[in-house]
Amino acid sequence: MKTTLTEENYLKALFHLVDNEGKVTINELSKFLNVKMPSVNNMMKKFADKSWVIYETYKPLRVTEKGRREASLVVRKHRLTEMFLVKKMNFGWENVHEIAEQLEHVHSTIFFDKMDEILDYPKLDPHGEPIPDKDGNIIAQDLQKLSNCKLGETIIFASVTLSDDAFLNYLTERNLLLNKKIKVVKIESFDKSITVEVDGKQEVLSKKATEKILVKK
Numbered sequence: 001m002k003t004t005l006t007e008e009n010y011l012k013a014l015f016h017l018v019d020n021e022g023k024v025t026i027n028e029l030s031k032f033l034n035v036k037m038p039s040v041n042n043m044m045k046k047f048a049d050k051s052w053v054i055y056e057t058y059k060p061l062r063v064t065e066k067g068r069r070e071a072s073l074v075v076r077k078h079r080l081t082e083m084f085l086v087k088k089m090n091f092g093w094e095n096v097h098e099i100a101e102q103l104e105h106v107h108s109t110i111f112f113d114k115m116d117e118i119l120d121y122p123k124l125d126p127h128g129e130p131i132p133d134k135d136g137n138i139i140a141q142d143l144q145k146l147s148n149c150k151l152g153e154t155i156i157f158a159s160v161t162l163s164d165d166a167f168l169n170y171l172t173e174r175n176l177l178l179n180k181k182i183k184v185v186k187i188e189s190f191d192k193s194i195t196v197e198v199d200g201k202q203e204v205l206s207k208k209a210t211e212k213i214l215v216k217k
Contacts, residue, residue: 005105008074009033010043012104014053014063015071016162022068023060072136078104079125079132080115086126087119093126094168109134127168128159128178128214146182146194147210154183155215163212171213174203182215 003011013032017024030040048055052067063071081100085091091099106112113134116122123139125131132138143158157180160168171177175198185202186195192207205213 002107003070003074006043007046008105010040010047011052011067011071011074012078014061014067015075018063018068022063024063025060029061069136072132072138073134074104076132076134076136077106077112079129080112080119080122082125082127083119083122083131084115087122092168092172094165094172096126097165124159126178127163128157129161141214141216143214143216145211146184146196146205146213146215147192147207149184149194149215151184151187153217154181155217156180157182157213158216159214161212161214167209167212170209175199175201176203176213 010029010033013029014024017028017032026037026040026044029035029044030037033040044053044055044061047053047067050066051064052070053064054062078100081103082093082096085096085099086093116134122131130139130141141159146155149155157176157178159178160171176182176196180198183197184194185197188194192210193204194207194210195202195204197203
């Protein structure tokens with residue numbers, strides 16, 4: 001039986017929220033999806049019936065391997081769509097999320113496999129996040145938050161996490177784009193804002209911004 005739009009939204013939330021031990025709480029899902037706790041509980045009981053999660057009252061959910069794969073395949077559709085919109089239709093990286101939100105619910109596997117082929121099997125989406133393959137496998141990335149970098153470090157802008165269009169526009173206006181070299185030139189002790197240098201120009205980034213920017217050495 002095909003997954004519903006609502007089920008796919010829950011699966012995607014599980015993908016983003018699950019910790020290294022495969023656990024996530026009902027409360028985390030409720031806040032992330034802006035859905036009331038009883039509704040989340042009811043949906044997770046259905047997920048347990050499908051063996052996507054292990055559900056025990058008053059305990060964190062545990063996402064099963066089957067559930068992880070189902071969640072990864074929803075994310076695959078979303079990220080492939082974003083990449084197609086940027087690479088083949090010339091959309092800006094800040095304009096693709098909403099369209100991908102709609103197309104990710106298309107159930108045709110052939111459609112997305114063809115999209116993957118046309119794009120020459122990309123490993124990353126336009127925001128630097130890994131695209132799961134058709135078996136739900138995902139490449140590991142050794143990245144860290146810009147907020148954790150040290151004064152004087154020079155790193156590469158590698159990815160943006162769960163960012164809205166406004167934040168992506170904010171980055172674009174400051175020429176903070178993927179694969180750019182970033183040098184940390186000042187860390188403000190008061191609010192942990194960071195001044196970075198990109199292409200010879202300095203920009204001050206808030207703690208909130210630096211938490212969402214992932215970099216590599």
